[in-house]
Amino acid sequence: MKIYYWSPFTSNVATIKAVINSAFGLKKLFNFDTHIINSFGEWNNYKKDIKSKKINIINNKKKFNIIHAKGYFLSRVAYIKIFIHSFFFLKKILIKKKPDYLIIHLITSLPLILFLIFRFDTKLILRISGLPKLNYFRKLLWKLSKKNIQFVTVPTKETLKNLKKMNIFDPSKLHFLPDPVFIKKKINQNLKNKKSHVRPYILNIGRLTKQKNQTLLVRSFKEISKKYKNLKLIILGDGEKYKELVSLAKDLSLQKKIEFPGQVDSPYKYIKDSLCVMVTSLWEDPGFVMIESSALKKVVINSDCPSGPKEFFQQGKSGFLFKNDDHQSLIKTFDKFMHSKKSKINFCIKQNYKKSLEYSEIEHSKSFRKLIEVYEKK
Numbered sequence: 001m002k003i004y005y006w007s008p009f010t011s012n013v014a015t016i017k018a019v020i021n022s023a024f025g026l027k028k029l030f031n032f033d034t035h036i037i038n039s040f041g042e043w044n045n046y047k048k049d050i051k052s053k054k055i056n057i058i059n060n061k062k063k064f065n066i067i068h069a070k071g072y073f074l075s076r077v078a079y080i081k082i083f084i085h086s087f088f089f090l091k092k093i094l095i096k097k098k099p100d101y102l103i104i105h106l107i108t109s110l111p112l113i114l115f116l117i118f119r120f121d122t123k124l125i126l127r128i129s130g131l132p133k134l135n136y137f138r139k140l141l142w143k144l145s146k147k148n149i150q151f152v153t154v155p156t157k158e159t160l161k162n163l164k165k166m167n168i169f170d171p172s173k174l175h176f177l178p179d180p181v182f183i184k185k186k187i188n189q190n191l192k193n194k195k196s197h198v199r200p201y202i203l204n205i206g207r208l209t210k211q212k213n214q215t216l217l218v219r220s221f222k223e224i225s226k227k228y229k230n231l232k233l234i235i236l237g238d239g240e241k242y243k244e245l246v247s248l249a250k251d252l253s254l255q256k257k258i259e260f261p262g263q264v265d266s267p268y269k270y271i272k273d274s275l276c277v278m279v280t281s282l283w284e285d286p287g288f289v290m291i292e293s294s295a296l297k298k299v300v301i302n303s304d305c306p307s308g309p310k311e312f313f314q315q316g317k318s319g320f321l322f323k324n325d326d327h328q329s330l331i332k333t334f335d336k337f338m339h340s341k342k343s344k345i346n347f348c349i350k351q352n353y354k355k356s357l358e359y360s361e362i363e364h365s366k367s368f369r370k371l372i373e374v375y376e377k378k
Contacts, residue, residue, distance in 0.1 A: 001032050001372075004058075004099040004122075006090065007106045008039040010078050012207060012238070012263070014179075014288040015105060015129075016046065021180035022103075022368070024053040025361030030369055037093065039086045040064055058097075060089045083110050094120045101125055101150070101372070112141055115148040123150040123375075128163065129179075130285040130307075142168050150375055153177035155286045158307035175371055180364035181291045184357070190268040190296060201232035202334075203274035205267050205289045206281070208239030213280040213303070213325060218245055220330045222252045228338070231275070233258045236267055271296050276337060282325060284308045291359045294352035299345060301333055318351035 003026055005019050023034035035056040036043055043050065043057060050057050064085045091114055094102070098121050104111045105127040115124060126149050151173045154160045160176045163169070202221070206212040214235055221233045235245065235258065242260065249258045264270070267289075271277060277293040279302040284290070286308035293300045294312075302309040304321040313319030322333035337345075357363065 001030075001101070002035070002097070002099040003032050004035045004037060004093070004097070004102045006037050006039075006102055006104045006108075006111055008037075008082055008086070009042050009106055010075060010082075013106075014181075017181070017288065018179045019105075020046065020050060020053065020055070021183055021361040022364060023050075023055045024183065025180055025365035026368065027054060029362065029365045035097075035099070037090065039089065040082060058093060060086065062089065079107055079109075082107055086110060087114070090114060091118065094118075094122050098122065103127060105129070109138075109141060112145040112148070116144060124148055125150055126152045127154070127177075128152060129155050129159065130283065134166065139168065146170070146173075149173065151175055151371065153371075155179045156307045156311055158311055159285055162307075177367055177371070178359045178364055179286060179288070180361040181286075181288050181356075181359040182295055182361070184360040184362055186268070187292075187295045187360075190272055199230060199232055200275040201234050201273075203234050203236070203270055203277045204280065205236045205270070205277070206279070208235070208237050208241040208245060210241070211282055212237075212239075213282050214241065214245055215248065216325060216327060216330065217278060217280045218248050218252065218254070218258065220327050220334075221258065222254060223331050224334055225254065225257055227335075231257075234270065234274070235260050236262070236264055236270060238263045268292075268296060271298050274298060276301055278330075278334075279303060279309070280325075280330070281305050286312065286359070291356050294349075295356035295359075297349050297353050299337065299348060300352070301330075301337055303330075312355060313352070318348050318355070320348070 007015055007019050026032040027034045035058055038057050038059045102122050103125045146169050152169055153175050157176050163174055164171050204217055246260055249255050271293050276299045279290055283305045290300050290302055301320040303324045304310050305324045313321055320333050320337050323329035
């Protein structure tokens with residue numbers, strides 16, 4: 001079975017990992033012929049990883065540059081450029097290669113419009129995460145395209161519930177499918193590694209953007225560091241807020257207590273060595289850092305943002321949740337964690353580790369194949 005992935009991105013997003021892990025899992029477990037479509041060179045930096053996993057990559061020979069745009073307007077301009085330059089490229093792939101399934105996520109308007117204009121032998125699978133704003137164009141496109149879409153997958157049950165309320169797609173075509181956040185073998189290898197850091201630290205991982213809300217964490221750490229003087233904060237990642245966050249740390253006289261190592265190839269060692277992982281995002285769906293950290297048996301202190309964390313931590317029963325974008329709630333929740341009994345900590349670690357395994361490439365691939373089998377019989 002030939003499975004193709006259409007997921008062009010203009011910034012470093014979690015979808016990159018999900019696509020590679022999904023293609024790898026289906027290839028490894030079921031020997032599916034998996035291909036990633038490289039529309040404008042967005043996958044070039046990941047070619048080594050993709051090829052090492054024996055995943056095929058299809059390159060657009062017509063090269064064009066896309067600026068990694070910041071802000072709504074510039075990002076829309078980039079999307080339009082991708083649409084124009086990739087229209088005939090994607091059409092040619094669908095006609096000549098005839099994949100059995102095309103999984104689409106990010107800039108989905110191009111394949112959806114292609115399927116409205118032309119007839120293909122390929123079946124469409126639409127992945128929706130974060131439930132994007134339903135403007136008139138997107139709503140109309142979804143309504144017109146629903147007959148062409150074999151089924152829709154979402155990474156959280158909350159998104160599934162909200163999507164059903166919109167009454168656009170047939171509810172029987174909507175399915176909860178956990179993202180393949182990590183490769184189980186890699187997680188198991190890292191669990192065996194011994195700690196190397198001496199000084200305890202809180203860890204935050206993610207793009208340095210408004211969504212990830214590291215500003216809240218830096219400001220809150222000012223108060224936390226007064227009480228826990230030996231504690232450090234490490235923030236991994238790059239993004240538009242980098243200079244602003246470094247400047248804020250300096251203004252708060254925290255430059256010796258907060259580190260910004262930038263983007264790293266693998267955060268697993270940092271996670272394993274940390275006191276805890278803190279996620280301050282304004283929204284996540286589902287929340288890759290939260291899941292990977294739980295798989296590494298690390299406590300996560302997370303905002304109760306929509307839509308992944310509350311679901312994952314069973315409304316706070318198996319984890320430490322603070323009110324979204326709330327400075328005082330974050331500090332109180334950290335204090336609660338620091339004063340929790342060992343039995344409580346161990347309970348959270350055990351429960352969340354078990355839950356995290358649902359997001360491995362193995363479980364994702366098994367669930368995906370079951371969905372395919374259901375629709376193949378129809």
